[in-house]
Amino acid sequence: MSDKNASPNIKSYEIITEDLVKETLQNDRGKNAELLSWELKDFTNKGDGYMSVITSIQVKFKENGEMFEKSYVAKLNPLRPKSSLNDLTEGAFYHEITILFNVIEDMNKELETLGLPRIKTPKIYSKTEEKEKEGFITENLRTQGFVLHDRMKGQDLNHALLVVEELGRFHASSLLLEETIAPKTFLETYDNFEEPYLEVNSPTFKPFEVLFTSQAEGAIKYLKSFPKYEKCVNWIKTNGPSFYKIYIEAFIPNKPFDVLVHGDSWTNNMLFKYDEKNKPIDIRFVDLQCSRKASPAVDLVYFFYTSLDGDVRSKYFNDLLFAYYQSFSRVLNLAQMTVPFSFKELQNEVEKRKIFGIVTGIFIVQGVLFASEDEIWDFNELTDDNIEEFTETQKKNAQKIGNREGPFKDRFLSLFDDMLESNVFWEETGVQRKNIS
Template sequence: MFISFLLFREERDYMPENTTVPNENHELITEELVRNGLQKDKGKNAELLSWNIKDFTNKGDGYTSFRNKCNALQHVKYKKGNEESQSEASYVVKLNPKRPPGPMTKMMESHVSTRRSVHKNLIESSSIKLLILTDIIGAMNEHLDRLNLEPLRTPKVFASSTEKGKESFVAENLRIQGFQMHDKRQAQDVHHALLVMEELGRFHASSLLLKESIEPKTFVEKYEHFEEPWFNADNDLFKVFLKMIESQTEESINILSTIPKYERCTKWLKAHKETFGLNFIDGFKPRKPFEVLVHGDCHTNNMLFKYNSMNEPVDMRFVDLQCTRLGSPASDIDYFAYSSLGGETRSKYFPKLLYTYYQSFSKVLLFARKKVPFTFKELEDEVEERKILGFVIGIMSLQFLLSEEDDVVDFGELREENMEEFNKKNKKNFKKLLEISGPFKDRFLSLFDDMLESHILYEN
């Protein structure tokens, strides 16, 4: 699990040199790390002069919160060669949060240690803050470059440290380039969603080119520790996660039971609430021909957008790729559709969004003179078949995305022995969200409007 910081190199009179906002995690930002990042970006003759640090992300930027946040803003000054004038720049830094021991901490530490060989390019997350990019995303970008196609829309990474307990990295600051997070309390509209689906298609297709290039080796064989030991239903730590989903399912039942329209949904959830969370794992399991590298955590807070003068989205970046794994392309598509889109957008535009994805996916493979492994109709069927993952994600994520900052659950403090306390807070939070007129109720109920029209209630 990692922490995010900004390294700013833009001069501000009110920011004294060589000062930091107190945070024990800041000690992981060493002069060597900053210098390496600076010189990778600006050239070997860039001389580091000073830097400052300030936390910058907010609690609740992800589904859950880790209270001892380590997101910061670092102000750095430098000069080049014999130049007398000073220059400034800005970088994001991710750090190990150095959490106290706990079940979720152990889970995340396990996840970090198993991904250390593939993490030199990195991206932000408010829960785990892991890296997986330089080796894998870098290799995917090489394939795109050979086809004269643009690189994947992810942040550039300039420097990193893999020392155990002191994992850290320096990446470009997309925010000063005009990128920003979409308001998590508002569902993305079709214009945002089109950009996301187009990039998902490129991401998945380029992973197939990489997969073929490393054969006969698999990703697990090529990239040491690629597997995720915690992503297993038999893992004791994952059971805490399953209990959390069960609690949220119970609250969903309480809400739906008061609305006759959703009687069938209520009965189905009651019959499956104890195993409902297992669909989170099953929903990602690949099966040929649907086997690509997926983002794995494809929701609105893990994307940044750039806007034109009319406030229309014109570009985007995926961030927080630490959950990248082998899966079905439908896993990312359903995950995104049910965590980040409203019911009206799904109802009106989903066929268009899915076709945009398929065109983008196919374009990369056709440029590479490769056969597209499935038809559009087969993709439609696969997305429908995996839709139950979308319902799990929707039930799990909406209250976290739409809650006030102080109501966001601290995932790092969640333990089996304090699940009763979590359940009470969860119930209170659901009630609070329902009492407030706003997007929660509409987006929440739209999940079950879709469920009523799906195959799930009739086949399980």
């Protein structure tokens, strides 16, 4: 019934069984859908996913005497060699399944009660949570016209408005759900909501600690050629060893800034649909494995500093914040709930979180956005024994990216132009520091 030879022989594909495909089909089309055949076809590029294997399932089926074809997307445990990343990978799968299957579905019920559209994430049809066989299957958004934005190009205002408006609905609907489940919390209500691997001293986060530090070192080396950024170089020398800690501690919520966030809101985790004039008209958020309770400003600055060019960010920063705030407030007003913070308070919170935005910007822009196929981080090659070697390779790749002609220079330096203009970087960050020499 199946043909797995259509794709490379990847062990993760064995997670997809005929029973799982049947379950997917019937949850989508109903019990009358009869599975005839299925095959796997790859459609992603290196760099489109880092903590998983993603492939498509092409299905042929019969329904009410007629023949049909349909495509689904499977997200699977990459089944890497044993390392400290394994617990992180498995935990992220359990967590994302909980977010998509349970939390977002309950958020959707809150929105439907108000007559509002569902959260714009893929429909999920089946899952497997057996150890080392973790995965789930969703609708294939690409067959509906959704595509990734070119990660090397900053999003324009039209794209960014879709993003911030949907983030506003996402965050607000989590507050509706929080009120419904009270006095219980998200942690008490949903299994696998906790993320023990996202702690400063967690061994599972060690590879990312090393990567954050290496990206800081790469930024220092690059910026030294530009006297204008000497102040930024000194700041990174002092704070670079704590980048991973800044990242983790940014996700600690503080009332009233406490919502469910996407948590990984950069351009590769969004798909867009376009009209005949190539204007974006719809959006879907994907990759919810980092979704957690945090300040809404985390999603906003993460997006602003990883996915926008400097000119768009500087020109429309407050316009985008206001569009977000209107979308967020609209949902809560319809539910007759108090908006927990004013627009001015949101502006102040975002300003405080700019350090997190710059740290993620350095990490993503330098390490991912402009990397070629052979320079993309390949976590399949990372083990506990070769972290230092892996890091040295990434440093060399970062240097190659920096020396290459193209848009990298303007995009990267714009981060530090913003840094120079913001007072928050020249105040105490509240983290222990040791200099990068």
